[in-house]
Structure formats: C-alpha cells, structure tokens
Amino acid sequence: MRDTTDQAKKATKKPAPRKRNGAGPSDAERIVEVLKAFAVGQYGGRLDVGAFEGGPLHDVARAVNATADHVEAEIREARQRISLVSAGVDEAIEAMVRLVIQGDLTGTLRLGGSTVHDQALTPLIAGVGQVMETLKKFVTEIREAALQLSTSSAEVLAAATQNESSTSAQASAIHETTATMEELKGASHQIAENAQMVAAIAEQTLSGGRQGEGAIKAFMLSMEKVRHNAVEVDDAIAKLSKRVERIGTVVEVIDEIADRSDLLALNAALEGAKAGEAGRGFSIVAAEMRRLAENVMESTKEIKNLITEIREATHAAKEASDGNKREASEGEKLGSNAMQNVSGILAGIQETSDAARVIHLATQQQRTATEQVVQSMSEIEEVTRQAQAGSKQATGAAAELTKLAERLAELVKRFKVE
Amino acid sequence: MPEPRSEPRADAAQQGTAPDAWFFSLRLIGGRYAFEAPLVTEVVRLGPLTRLPAAPSFLPGVFTHRGEVLPVLDIGQLVGQPAVPIRASTRAAIVHCGPWKVAVVSEGVEGLVSIPRKNLEPPPSESSGVAEFLSAVGRDGQGTVAILDLPRLVETARARAVPAGSGHA
Numbered sequence: 001m002r003d004t005t006d007q008a009k010k011a012t013k014k015p016a017p018r019k020r021n022g023a024g025p026s027d028a029e030r031i032v033e034v035l036k037a038f039a040v041g042q043y044g045g046r047l048d049v050g051a052f053e054g055g056p057l058h059d060v061a062r063a064v065n066a067t068a069d070h071v072e073a074e075i076r077e078a079r080q081r082i083s084l085v086s087a088g089v090d091e092a093i094e095a096m097v098r099l100v101i102q103g104d105l106t107g108t109l110r111l112g113g114s115t116v117h118d119q120a121l122t123p124l125i126a127g128v129g130q131v132m133e134t135l136k137k138f139v140t141e142i143r144e145a146a147l148q149l150s151t152s153s154a155e156v157l158a159a160a161t162q163n164e165s166s167t168s169a170q171a172s173a174i175h176e177t178t179a180t181m182e183e184l185k186g187a188s189h190q191i192a193e194n195a196q197m198v199a200a201i202a203e204q205t206l207s208g209g210r211q212g213e214g215a216i217k218a219f220m221l222s223m224e225k226v227r228h229n230a231v232e233v234d235d236a237i238a239k240l241s242k243r244v245e246r247i248g249t250v251v252e253v254i255d256e257i258a259d260r261s262d263l264l265a266l267n268a269a270l271e272g273a274k275a276g277e278a279g280r281g282f283s284i285v286a287a288e289m290r291r292l293a294e295n296v297m298e299s300t301k302e303i304k305n306l307i308t309e310i311r312e313a314t315h316a317a318k319e320a321s322d323g324n325k326r327e328a329s330e331g332e333k334l335g336s337n338a339m340q341n342v343s344g345i346l347a348g349i350q351e352t353s354d355a356a357r358v359i360h361l362a363t364q365q366q367r368t369a370t371e372q373v374v375q376s377m378s379e380i381e382e383v384t385r386q387a388q389a390g391s392k393q394a395t396g397a398a399a400e401l402t403k404l405a406e407r408l409a410e411l412v413k414r415f416k417v418e
Numbered sequence: 419m420p421e422p423r424s425e426p427r428a429d430a431a432q433q434g435t436a437p438d439a440w441f442f443s444l445r446l447i448g449g450r451y452a453f454e455a456p457l458v459t460e461v462v463r464l465g466p467l468t469r470l471p472a473a474p475s476f477l478p479g480v481f482t483h484r485g486e487v488l489p490v491l492d493i494g495q496l497v498g499q500p501a502v503p504i505r506a507s508t509r510a511a512i513v514h515c516g517p518w519k520v521a522v523v524s525e526g527v528e529g530l531v532s533i534p535r536k537n538l539e540p541p542p543s544e545s546s547g548v549a550e551f552l553s554a555v556g557r558d559g560q561g562t563v564a565i566l567d568l569p570r571l572v573e574t575a576r577a578r579a580v581p582a583g584s585g586h587a
Binding site: 263 | 440442455456458459460461462463507509527529530
C-alpha cells in the first residue's frame with residue numbers, strides 16, 4: 001500500500017514543476033504544498049483539478065487528489081477497525097473480570113453480541129479460553145483439595161481431641177499413681193518401723209526367754225535336791241518307824257509284865273485276906289503293888305497312844321515325803337518340758353527376730369525404690385502436663401484448621417465449574 | 419479302877435459273922451458285881467479254851483489250870499445278857515462252891531472290897547435276869563455293888579447244864 005502511495009506521490013509530484021512553469025504559484029508548487037500537508041498526515045487538502053486543465057500536471061493533480069481520497073478512506077477504515085478491535089478486547093477483559101468476580105467458569109468465553117470476528121482477536125480469545133480452562137482445572141483441584149482438607153482436618157481435630165482427652169486421662173492416672181505410690185511409701189515406712197519394733201521386742205523376748213531358761217535350770221536343780229532330800233527323809237522315817245516299832249514291842253513287854261504283876265498282886269491280896277489278921281500287912285503291900293502295876297499300865301497305855309500318834313505322824317510324813325518325791329519328779333518332768341518349750345520358743349523368737357530384720361531391710365529398699373518411682377512419676381507427670389498443654393494447642397490448631405478448611409471450601413464453592 | 423477298896427481295918431478272920439465282910443468285886447455286864455471273898459481261890463488269865471460240844475452258851479468251854487480241867491462260866495449269858503468277850507487278857511476268878519470248882523469270866527477284876535454287913539440292903543424284888551441271883555446290894559466309896567448268891571448261881575448253872583450234858587461225859 002505504501003508503495004502505491006509512494007508511486008502515487010511520485011506520480012503527483014511530476015506535474016508540480018509544470019505549475020511552476022505556469023502563472024503565480026505554479027501548479028507544481030501547489031502540488032508540493034498539498035503533498036507537504038500529506039507528509040505531516042493532513043490528508044484534507046485537495047488540488048483544484050479544473051485549474052490544471054490542459055496543463056501537463058492535470059493528471060498529476062487528479063492522481064494527487066485520488067491518492068488523498070484513497071488515503072483518507074483507508075485511514076477511516078483503519079480507525080473503524082481499531083475501535084472495533086479495542087471494543088472487542090475491552091469486552092473480553094470485561095467478560096473475564098466478570099467471570100472471575102462472579103466465579104462462573106462454566107462454558108467458554110463468548111464476546112456477547114459482538115460481531116467482531118477479527119483475526120487479530122482470535123489468539124486473545126484462545127488464550128483467555130486456555131486461561132479459563134486452567135483456572136477451571138485449578139478450581140476443581142482446589143475444591144477437591146479443600147474437601148479433602150476439610151475431611152482431614154476434621155479427622156485431625158477428632159484425633160487431637162481424643163489425644164487431648166487421653167492425655168488428660170493419662171495425667172489423672174499418673175496423678176493417682178503418684179498418690180498411690182506416696183501412700184505405698186508411707187505404708188512401707190510404717191512396715192519398716194513395725195518390723196523394727198518387732199525385732200526389738202523379739203530381742204527383749206529372747207533375753208527374757210534366756211533368763212527363763214536359766215530359771216528353769218535352777219528350778220530343775222532344786223527339784224533334784226528336793227527329790228534327794230525326800231529320799232533321805234524317807235530313810236530317816238523308815239529308821240524312826242523301826243525304832244518306834246521297837247519301842248512298841250518293849251512297851252508290850254512292859255505292859256505284859258505290869259499285867260502279870262497286877263495279877264500277882266491281886267492273888268497276893270487274896271492270899272493275905274485268907275491269912276486273916278496275919279496277912280494284913282501283906283495285903284497292904286499287895287495293894288500297893290497293884291497300884292504300881294496299874295500306874296505302869298496307865299503309863300504304857302499313854303506310851304501306846306503316843307506310839308500310835310507317832311505311827312500316824314510317821315505315816316503322814318512318809319506320805320508327804322512320797323508326795324514330795326512324786327511332786328519333785330513331776331516337777332523335773334515339767335521342768336524338762338518347760339525347757340523344751342522354752343528352747344522351741346527361743347528358736348521361734350530367733351527366727352522371728354531374723355525375719356523382722358529381713359523385713360525391715362526389704363521395706364527400706366522398697367522405700368527407696370518407691371521414692372525413685374515417685375520421683376520418676378513426678379517427672380512423667382511434668383512431661384504429661386506439657387503433652388497435655390501441647391495436645392490442647394493441637395486441638396485448638398486443628399479446630400482452627402477445620403474452620404479454615406470450611407472457609408476455603410465455601411470460597412471455592414463460589415466458583416462454578418460445571 | 420485303881421485301888422481296890424480294901425480297907426481291912428476290922429478283923430479279916432471272922433468272915434460271915436463279923437460286921438465288916440470281904441467281897442470279891444468284878445465287872446460284869448456293865449455293872450459291879452461281887453461275891454463272898456473266901457469263895458475265890460485265885461485270879462487267873464484264861465488260857466486257851468476248849469469248847470464243849472452241845473454245851474449251853476453260858477459254858478463257853480473248859481480250860482486247864484494246874485492240871486485240873488475247869489469249866490468256864492459266863493454269868494452274862496446265864497442271865498440272858500450279851501456274852502463277856504474272851505480275849506488273851508480276859509481274867510477269870512476261880513471259885514469253889516461246894517463240890518464245884520468253876521472259872522467265872524469277867525470284863526475286869528476289881529479285887530477285894532470291904533463292906534459292913536449292916537450296910538447291905540435287900541436286892542430289888544425282881545425275879546428276872548440277874549436279879550434272880552442277887553442276895554443283897556451294898557455301897558462303898560465307888561458306888562453301888564450288887565452281891566451275888568454265887569453258890570445258888572453255880573448250882574443253877576450246873577442244874578441247867580446237866581440235862582443237856584448228862585447224856586455225854
């Protein structure tokens with residue numbers, strides 16, 4: 001097109017020197033003037049063709065005018081096209097903005113009511129369409145992601161809540177355990193004290209038992225002595241008894257003699273009586289003899305009574321001594337039984353004492369262990385407290401995350417994809 | 419029981435007629451009984467007795483004394499009283515009643531007692547038991563003493579013994 005214009009210009013330029021050759025401003029000059037205006041884009045000026053009638057530049061002038069007309073028409077057309085295209089672009093941008101604001105991504109971009117089917121717009125429309133497609137894809141993906149995020153965050157929230165509750169349960173369980181361990185510590189302390197007391201008592205009992213053992217030994221010695229003495233007493237009683245029996249026999253003899261004397265005296269008295277006055281003195285002597293014999297018999301009777309009493313007493317003494325012997329041997333038996341029992345008791349006490357000592361030691365160890373456990377438990381409690389705080393935060397964060405996911409889903413929902 | 423109440427201040431020679439008389443006193447069936455002292459020859463301890471078959475209970479047996487076999491008379495049983503227990507120390511008075519010589523068992527011999535005859539009182543008028551043979555009742559420092567009519571008693575015993583014993587011996 002330029003070429004044509006340039007040719008035209010060249011063509012129109014030729015008549016100009018002819019004009020200069022004419023009168024006034026020559027024709028050529030006028031053509032140059034018009035062409036100069038053309039050169040700065042002022043295509044309104046025209047040459048009066050009539051003036052060039054018959055001149056050599058007539059055709060040039062006409063050609064100039066025709067060129068100017070043509071250029072002006074071309075410009076007009078170009079202007080028209082530019083305004084159309086820019087309207088189409090505006091429309092496209094407006095449509096896109098509208099779409100983006102309203103979130104409607106359904107369908108393709110159409111330049112509503114536009115009759116512009118300019119070739120220049122096609123790449124733009126295609127690009128916008130591509131953008132929209134991409135956008136649509138993104139939105140769809142974001143929607144799915146938001147949905148998944150929502151689900152996942154709900155799960156996380158649930159998990160965090162559960163974690164929190166289980167952590168607090170764990171904390172309370174640990175607290176309880178700590179309290180129990182404290183109690184256990186107290187109890188083991190008590191046990192240790194009691195075991196120590198038991199050991200002390202066992203020690204006391206042991207020394208008491210040893211004393212008892214000594215006392216029983218002494219008692220058994222005494223019993224043996226008692227039995228020995230009882231045997232001696234027995235011998236003495238047997239001797240005494242024999243002597244008394246002997247005395248009894250002697251007394252019997254004396255009694256017999258006295259009885260016979262009495263009888264003799266009686267008969268003598270009878271004889272004296274028979275002798276009358278002559279036997280009187282004899283009778284007196286006989287009577288005196290009888291009295292003596294009777295006195296003797298009285299005495300022997302008394303002695304016999306005494307002997308009987310002594311016999312009874314001896315018998316009682318023998319009984320008592322027998323009893324003593326029996327009691328002594330019984331006492332010895334009891335003593336040996338008691339000895340055995342005390343020995344058993346001593347052995348038992350020894351065992352008790354040992355056991356108490358072992359218990360004391362064990363409970364002390366237990367106490368130490370319990371203290372360690374309590375220490376560890378308090379550490380665990382601290383950690384659990386931290387974990388509890390953390391899980392609370394996690395729950396809060398998860399809740400917030402859930403909210404955010406919901407909001408995101410809401411937002412994404414505003415984009416219509418189908 | 420100590421001294422026999424023998425106060426032989428009066429004349430012992432005149433026996434029956436003298437105001438004071440000697441009696442031989444012994445204990446029988448719970449009381450004091452006596453008889454004329456001259457009837458008594460001796461006081462002995464009863465030796466072992468030989469029981470006589472079919473003899474009455476008042477004759478518990480016979481015993482030998484100085485070569486003589488003497489019947490033993492239990493006055494208690496004769497008068498229907500419990501028997502006089504016979505032991506080794508039991509004393510008997512050997513009495514002479516006419517032709518008879520018997521040993522009278524006693525619970526104890528007191529010996530000679532002297533009671534004035536004027537002080538003797540008649541026995542109670544009972545005819546049963548021992549009263550049948552009483553001749554008098556006397557008193558001395560020890561109390562009452564019953565005087566037995568020994569010859570009559572011995573005669574009665576003999577008479578009672580004979581019908582049973584005549585067939586034998």
